[in-house]
Amino acid sequence: AQSVTQLGSHVSVSEGALVLLRCNYSSSVPPYLFWYVQYPNQGLQLLLKYTTGATLVKGINGFEAEFKKSETSFHLTKPSAHMSDAAEYFCAVSDQGTGRRALTFGSGTRLQVQP
Amino acid sequence: KAGVTQTPRYLIKTRGQQVTLSCSPISGHRSVSWYQQTPGQGLQFLFEYFSETQRNKGNFPGRFSGRQFSNSRSEMNVSTLELGDSALYLCASSLAIAGVNNEQFFGPGTRLTVL
Numbered sequence: 761a762q763s764v765t766q767l768g769s770h771v772s773v774s775e776g777a778l779v780l781l782r783c784n785y786s787s788s789v790p791p792y793l794f795w796y797v798q799y800p801n802q803g804l805q806l807l808l809k810y811t812t813g814a815t816l817v818k819g820i821n822g823f824e825a826e827f828k829k830s831e832t833s834f835h836l837t838k839p840s841a842h843m844s845d846a847a848e849y850f851c852a853v854s855d856q857g858t859g860r861r862a863l864t865f866g867s868g869t870r871l872q873v874q875p
Numbered sequence: 876k877a878g879v880t881q882t883p884r885y886l887i888k889t890r891g892q893q894v895t896l897s898c899s900p901i902s903g904h905r906s907v908s909w910y911q912q913t914p915g916q917g918l919q920f921l922f923e924y925f926s927e928t929q930r931n932k933g934n935f936p937g938r939f940s941g942r943q944f945s946n947s948r949s950e951m952n953v954s955t956l957e958l959g960d961s962a963l964y965l966c967a968s969s970l971a972i973a974g975v976n977n978e979q980f981f982g983p984g985t986r987l988t989v990l
């Protein structure tokens with residue numbers, strides 16, 4: 761069984777500060793890992809994904825994440841927060857290559873950006 | 876290319892009624908998955924369809940059902956609605972059944988309120 765833990769349901773940063781959203785996963789098989797963002801009253805938008813290969817993944821809007829197998833982590837970072845980054849962020853995992861694309865999501869982290 | 880569309884966007888029903896939600900995937904995508912999002916349970920996988928066949932099912936009661944048509948459009952149905960079915964129902968489409976191109980693109984969701 762897979763699971764995802766996102767540490768911190770709410771994170772507040774100042775505009776221009778580093779954003780760090782934490783995600784740890786549990787999977788019995790090599791995982792595919794994803795970060796999604798959700799703005800109010802909208803669906804989920806894919807920020808980035810890790811499937812195979814390079815463990816440092818760059819996504820949209822200046823976000824990146826690093827897959828660390830030894831730590832079972834996939835933390836999301838952005839060097840400088842912007843007001844428009846305020847949203848809810850979800851880390852998700854799916855089985856790699858099994859055809860079972862069901863995503864298991866973490867509980868989400870709401871990012872607040874202070875001016 | 877148009878994104879995933881879901882209709883209706885908002886729906887109000889009363890307990891005991893049934894409801895049908897519709898999802899049109901991105902053109903060329905053959906897989907459609909459904910998720911339920913609630914404040915208490917977060918994002919949970921309902922089921923996935925590929926080539927008109929249910930390929931995977933989450934842990935939901937039989938009141939929740941779905942189908943997929945030959946043009947890849949999908950519907951989900953909830954019968955005998957309960958208050959706890961109030962949620963945002965998200966549809967996601969993807970291109971491939973397995974492998975690295977399995978990211979899911981989400982629609983804006985249907986907000987169902989059960990009174």
